[in-house]
Amino acid sequence: MTDLSDVESIIESSLTVSSAEEVHSLCSKLCQLLGFEYFLYGSQFPTSFVNPEYVIISGFPEDWWAHYNTQGYMAIDPTVLHCTTRVVPLRWEDITPDKTGAGKLVHKFMSEAWDFGLRTGASFPVHGRNGEAAIFSLVSNEDNNSARGMVLENLAIGQLLSGYIHEAVRRIIVDGESTIPKVQLTERERECLTWAAEGKTAWETSQILNISERTVIFHLQNAAQKLQVTNRPQAVARAVSQQLITPQLGRS
Amino acid sequence: MTDLSDVESIIESSLTVSSAEEVHSLCSKLCQLLGFEYFLYGSQFPTSFVNPEYVIISGFPEDWWAHYNTQGYMAIDPTVLHCTTRVVPLRWEDITPDKTGAGKLVHKFMSEAWDFGLRTGASFPVHGRNGEAAIFSLVSNEDNNSARGMVLENLAIGQLLSGYIHEAVRRIIVDGESTIPKVQLTERERECLTWAAEGKTAWETSQILNISERTVIFHLQNAAQKLQVTNRPQAVARAVSQQLITPQLGRS
DNA sequence: CTAATCACTGTAATTTCTGACAGTCGTCCG
DNA sequence: CGGACGACTGTCAGAAATTACAGTGATTAG
Numbered sequence: 001m002t003d004l005s006d007v008e009s010i011i012e013s014s015l016t017v018s019s020a021e022e023v024h025s026l027c028s029k030l031c032q033l034l035g036f037e038y039f040l041y042g043s044q045f046p047t048s049f050v051n052p053e054y055v056i057i058s059g060f061p062e063d064w065w066a067h068y069n070t071q072g073y074m075a076i077d078p079t080v081l082h083c084t085t086r087v088v089p090l091r092w093e094d095i096t097p098d099k100t101g102a103g104k105l106v107h108k109f110m111s112e113a114w115d116f117g118l119r120t121g122a123s124f125p126v127h128g129r130n131g132e133a134a135i136f137s138l139v140s141n142e143d144n145n146s147a148r149g150m151v152l153e154n155l156a157i158g159q160l161l162s163g164y165i166h167e168a169v170r171r172i173i174v175d176g177e178s179t180i181p182k183v184q185l186t187e188r189e190r191e192c193l194t195w196a197a198e199g200k201t202a203w204e205t206s207q208i209l210n211i212s213e214r215t216v217i218f219h220l221q222n223a224a225q226k227l228q229v230t231n232r233p234q235a236v237a238r239a240v241s242q243q244l245i246t247p248q249l250g251r252s
Numbered sequence: 253m254t255d256l257s258d259v260e261s262i263i264e265s266s267l268t269v270s271s272a273e274e275v276h277s278l279c280s281k282l283c284q285l286l287g288f289e290y291f292l293y294g295s296q297f298p299t300s301f302v303n304p305e306y307v308i309i310s311g312f313p314e315d316w317w318a319h320y321n322t323q324g325y326m327a328i329d330p331t332v333l334h335c336t337t338r339v340v341p342l343r344w345e346d347i348t349p350d351k352t353g354a355g356k357l358v359h360k361f362m363s364e365a366w367d368f369g370l371r372t373g374a375s376f377p378v379h380g381r382n383g384e385a386a387i388f389s390l391v392s393n394e395d396n397n398s399a400r401g402m403v404l405e406n407l408a409i410g411q412l413l414s415g416y417i418h419e420a421v422r423r424i425i426v427d428g429e430s431t432i433p434k435v436q437l438t439e440r441e442r443e444c445l446t447w448a449a450e451g452k453t454a455w456e457t458s459q460i461l462n463i464s465e466r467t468v469i470f471h472l473q474n475a476a477q478k479l480q481v482t483n484r485p486q487a488v489a490r491a492v493s494q495q496l497i498t499p500q501l502g503r504s
Numbered sequence: 505c506t507a508a509t510c511a512c513t514g515t516a517a518t519t520t521c522t523g524a525c526a527g528t529c530g531t532c533c534g
Numbered sequence: 535c536g537g538a539c540g541a542c543t544g545t546c547a548g549a550a551a552t553t554a555c556a557g558t559g560a561t562t563a564g
Contacts, residue, residue, distance in 0.1 A: 088416055476522095
């Protein structure tokens with residue numbers, strides 16, 4: 001079992017790191033601490049549905065990672081699939097592809113990973129406040145009961161620390177320089193977008209907010225400009241996926 | 253430290269529970285196991301931005317919970333605020349409202365909670381695959397260092413189990429009967445919605461997909477009907493928030 | 505005080521969306 | 535084989551959104 005003070009120290013470090021390199025070494029440290037050889041952090045920010053932004057911090061063997069990318073394995077990786085759809089960790093031993101059709105590819109993928117030293121591990125999903133999805137994997141190159149026991153023992157710690165790692169990345173990447181823009185909407189812009197997302201026309205929204213239809217259009221146009229989008233459906237999609245508008249608390 | 257086999261048994265139970273009552277007793281069990289007196293599970297499903305669906309499973313003192321609701325405390329509850337914006341647990345001892353303005357209300361709120369026996373605890377955020385946000389709180393009525401130590405020790409376990417609880421609720425509520433409908437879109441409907449969410453007009457989408465503009469409109473109308481919405485922005489908003497359309501893997 | 509920001513309003517031309525009409529073609533399943 | 539379903543296409547009228555024009559008034563930060 002891992003020492004509580006070590007975990008606390010990693011949490012504290014995660015709150016102060018300020019570059020991707022520091023996150024990398026922090027991950028390495030926690031990886032070692034928990035007894036694993038390899039790690040991988042990856043996240044996807046919903047800046048666009050067709051070309052989302054990715055942030056990858058890899059502690060996987062370089063040749064495997066290169067192979068993974070040239071083969072486009074992300075599309076079939078069962079850990080990625082799990083982490084985009086679930087909120088609980090995936091123990092790699094629980095991956096059981098069927099031998100037919102798509103399962104065959106997954107089988108090949110996993111045996112290749114095994115050959116590169118990625119043998120026993122767990123993947124932790126993190127879903128963030130801005131609609132981003134992240135995965136953090138911890139992997140051992142042992143393939144035995146002791147390694148599997150280690151995975152089980154660290155399931156909770158791994159899930160907890162994945163959250164802190166993700167928030168560190170988020171702070172550095174999104175709130176920092178980055179290609180991922182930070183958009184500040186005004187109260188009115190949010191209101192108008194919310195009602196648009198609710199299916200109201202500009203005129204209907206104007207009745208709800210007791211302002212003129214023209215003003216509603218004005219706010220929606222300003223919002224669209226800030227979001228760098230060209231029309232209302234796209235503005236609504238961005239606002240929703242970046243969680244600039246969220247279901248109101250305390251209603252219903 | 254909690255026994256690993258107890259945690260495993262709770263995880264297993266979470267996979268088979270089939271009613272809200274069973275979830276309640278499962279939560280009670282884990283609450284006791286970790287040494288707490290009270291729990292609360294709450295989640296919000298983004299079925300609508302104005303009237304979201306709530307699922308509450310309360311193991312809080314009844315009179316406090318009634319008071320909480322009549323006062324509309326959800327809007328100011330710092331644990332709710334934390335869990336809607338963060339992905340890591342909140343230790344209640346870290347809540348430090350300023351004494352000015354809104355902080356004053358929070359202060360009042362917390363001292364009232366203390367009076368009802370809610371004194372030391374932690375709240376765990378869970379963000380789900382369909383844009384839903386959940387909070388799981390574990391609370392002790394002790395207010396001393398041993399209780400605070402207990403919170404710290406169970407931070408990882410609590411975060412892990414919150415995920416399993418949430419998935420159990422999700423399975424029962426959303427995939428079961430429920431007021432939250434499960435929508436199945438066809439491939440074409442998803443494609444058309446995705447491009448609409450990218451800001452493409454029906455005509456532009458028709459060029460991308462090599463079909464007629466009329467057909468794109470047709471698919472969008474069918475999607476809107478399935479989603480029970482009245483126009484395109486709303487259809488896009490629903491599809492995004494229910495993650496019926498998601499950023500494509502392996503691009504960018 | 506000045507500049508910036510936000511909330512607000514109007515007109516007019518053009519494009520896009522919505523809704524209601526009416527169909528074809530192919531596949532899968534009982 | 536018949537029925538259900540998905541993908542596909544067309545026209546037309548009315549409603550809504552987009553773009554571009556041109557402003558007012560209030561508040562706030564430097």
